[in-house]
Every structure is written in structure tokens, then in C-alpha cells.
Amino acid sequence: MPASPLHTKPSRDSxxxxxHDPAMPFVESRRACHSRACYKPHCHPTFSIGAVDDGSxxxxxxxxxxxxxHPGTLVFVPAARVHACNPAPNTAWSxxxxxxxxxxxxxxxxEYAQANPVxxxxxxxxxxxxxxxxxxxxxxxxFSKASPCDKEAALVEFIGxxxxxxxxxxxxxxxxTHLAKQIEPALDCLRAAPAASTPxxxxxxxxxxxxYQTIRAFRAVTGMTPHAWQLNHRINLARESxxxxxxxxDVAQHLGFADQAHFQRVFKAHAGATPGSFRx
Numbered sequence: 001m002p003a004s005p006l007h008t009k010p011s012r013d014s015x016x017x018x019x020h021d022p023a024m025p026f027v028e029s030r031r032a033c034h035s036r037a038c039y040k041p042h043c044h045p046t047f048s049i050g051a052v053d054d055g056s057x058x059x060x061x062x063x064x065x066x067x068x069x070h071p072g073t074l075v076f077v078p079a080a081r082v083h084a085c086n087p088a089p090n091t092a093w094s095x096x097x098x099x100x101x102x103x104x105x106x107x108x109x110x111e112y113a114q115a116n117p118v119x120x121x122x123x124x125x126x127x128x129x130x131x132x133x134x135x136x137x138x139x140x141x142x143f144s145k146a147s148p149c150d151k152e153a154a155l156v157e158f159i160g161x162x163x164x165x166x167x168x169x170x171x172x173x174x175x176x177t178h179l180a181k182q183i184e185p186a187l188d189c190l191r192a193a194p195a196a197s198t199p200x201x202x203x204x205x206x207x208x209x210x211x212y213q214t215i216r217a218f219r220a221v222t223g224m225t226p227h228a229w230q231l232n233h234r235i236n237l238a239r240e241s242x243x244x245x246x247x248x249x250d251v252a253q254h255l256g257f258a259d260q261a262h263f264q265r266v267f268k269a270h271a272g273a274t275p276g277s278f279r280x
Contacts, residue, residue, distance in 0.1 A: 015032055015037075016033075017030070017143070018030050018273075018278070019143050021148060021151075022280075024152060025101070027098065027099065027101070028099050029096065029097065029142050029143065030096065030098075032094060032095050032096075033094045034093075035087070035092055036087060038084075038086045038087070039270065039272050040228075040270055041061070041084045041228075042082065042083070042084060042235070043080050043083070043232060044079065044080075044239075045079050046079055046099040046100055047076075047099070047105050048097060048100075049076055049077075049135065050095055050098075051072075052069045052072065052073045052074075052093065053071060053093075053096060054094035055094060056087070057086065057095065059075060059083065059084075060084045060085075060086075061077075062123070072132045073132070074127075074128075074131060075124070075125050076124040076125075078122075078123065079102040081123060081223075082222070082223030083123070100159075105159070108156060108160075109163065131162050134162060138154050142155075175221050176220060176221075182209065182217060185207060186204075186206045186207045186214065187229075189202070190203075190233060194233055194255060194256070195255050195256030200214065200226060234255045234266075235270040239271065239278055241254070242280075243280060
């Protein structure tokens with residue numbers, strides 16, 4: 001098969017570059033060099049694999065507090081896990097980030113695993129030079145003009161070889177089942193109307209809790225306050241909409257942002273890059 005056209009796009013921010021290919025919709029990648037951009041705690045529907053190339057980074061999302069990351073470290077983050085990786089204070093860092101469709105990954109794992117993956121998957125922090133080198137080779141191939149067949153084969157092989165239980169485990173916080181069930185109507189409300197400014201009182205009524213109890217329940221179940229969860233949800237929807245070719249102004253308006261400047265600020269705080277960087 002001939003090589004596919006290269007779908008590598010440098011960001012307006014010269015420190016970053018993005019790769020994605022319509023022939024491989026289940027994966028996308030990012031490179032960032034000497035970046036000072038910082039992320040708010042966030043989550044996304046994809047499984048993420050990050051690698052620190054240079055500088056120092058701080059991983060937040062562990063119950064015992066922040067974890068320092070150094071060059072050559074990889075972080076495997078399950079979908080929907082609240083986290084953030086940011087440069088050490090007053091420094092820059094370089095990193096690579098791979099996002100995998102969670103359903104695609106689950107189907108792949110079922111091909112070689114003896115049992116279905118557990119729902120509460122741990123974050124893994126790996127400091128193995130051979131795994132880091134393999135990841136760098138894979139990402140270089142994705143950014144190259146190689147064919148989608150070669151890229152997919154390399155990705156599948158990397159996952160099969162390196163999707164292990166090695167490294168530092170950061171367990172998923174224990175989520176009380178009764179709280180998860182109780183706030184589900186409130187989450188459904190936010191999902192159904194992501195652009196709406198739903199009052200906390202409304203969410204509390206749906207959950208049959210006080211406002212204070214609703215905030216605490218949201219933190220326990222999602223890792224975020226209701227407002228933070230809604231903003232994070234909006235940004236995940238925005239990324240999909242931008243990838244689908246919708247204009248930034250339409251996306252901002254459709255998702256309830258006051259204006260494009262507001263949209264730009266919130267998007268960059270969650271995604272570490274401007275919305276325009278995600279255009280196809």
C-alpha cells in the first residue's frame with residue numbers, strides 16, 4: 001500500500017506539533033518542545049500515554065500527592081481519570097503524548113488478554129529506558145510518511161509488548177457506589193445540555209442532596225466540582241467538533257462560551273494548546 005499523505009500539523013505555537021490521520025481515527029499524537037503551557041486538572045475519553053523528553057514535570061492525580069517525573073519517564077493514564085502533568089515551577093519541559101480511543105484499546109486488549117480489563121484501571125508511571133525508546137520510535141513513525149498499515153502494526157505491537165503492570169501504580173480512588181448512582185441524574189442533565197448554565201440548586205435537586213453534599217459527591221465520583229466537570233466535558237466535545245471541521249466561532253457558540261476569547265482561554269487551560277491547533 002502506498003504511503004498516506006502526512007497529517008502532521010504544526011501549531012501556531014512553534015513549540016508544538018500534532019499528528020492525526022483519518023485512516024487511523026483511533027489514535028492521535030502530540031509533540032511539545034520547551035513548553036511552559038500548564039493544564040488544569042482534567043480528564044478525557046481517551047487512554048493517554050505521555051513521555052517526558054526533557055525537563056521536569058509534576059503529575060497530579062495521585063491520592064498521596066504530586067509525583068515528580070523526569071526525562072525518560074512514561075505515564076499511562078486510563079480514560080476518564082482526572083490528572084494533570086505540568087512543568088516544574090518556572091521551567092519548561094518537552095514531552096510527547098499519545099491518545100488512544102478507549103473502545104479500540106479495549107477491543108485490542110481482548111484479543112490477547114485472558115480476561116477483560118478491570119473497570120478501575122490504575123495509572124502507571126514507568127521508568128524503563130527500553131520502553132521509552134520504543135515509544136519514541138513509535139511516535140517518530142506516526143509522524144513520518146509511512147503507510148497507515150505500518151503505523152497500525154507498530155502501534156499494536158507496542159501496546160501488546162508494553163501494556164503491562166510494571167512501574168509505579170497509582171490506584172483509582174475508591175468511588176462509593178451509592179454516590180455514583182445518586183449523582184447520575186445530575187450528570188445526565190449536564191450531558192444533555194452542555195451549553196446550559198445549570199444552577200447548582202438544580203443539580204442538587206436532581207441528586208436529592210444539599211448543594212454542599214452535591215459538590216462533595218461530584219468530587220468523590222468524578223474528581224471535579226460540577227462546574228469544573230461541565231467545563232471539562234465542553235472541551236472534550238469541542239475537540240471532537242473541531243476535528244469534524246466546524247468553525248471555532250460555531251463551536252464556541254454551540255457550547256455556551258461567552259465569546260471566542262473565553263473559549264480560547266478555557267480550551268488552552270484544559271488542552272495545553274489553542275483550539276486552532278486541533279483543526280484538521
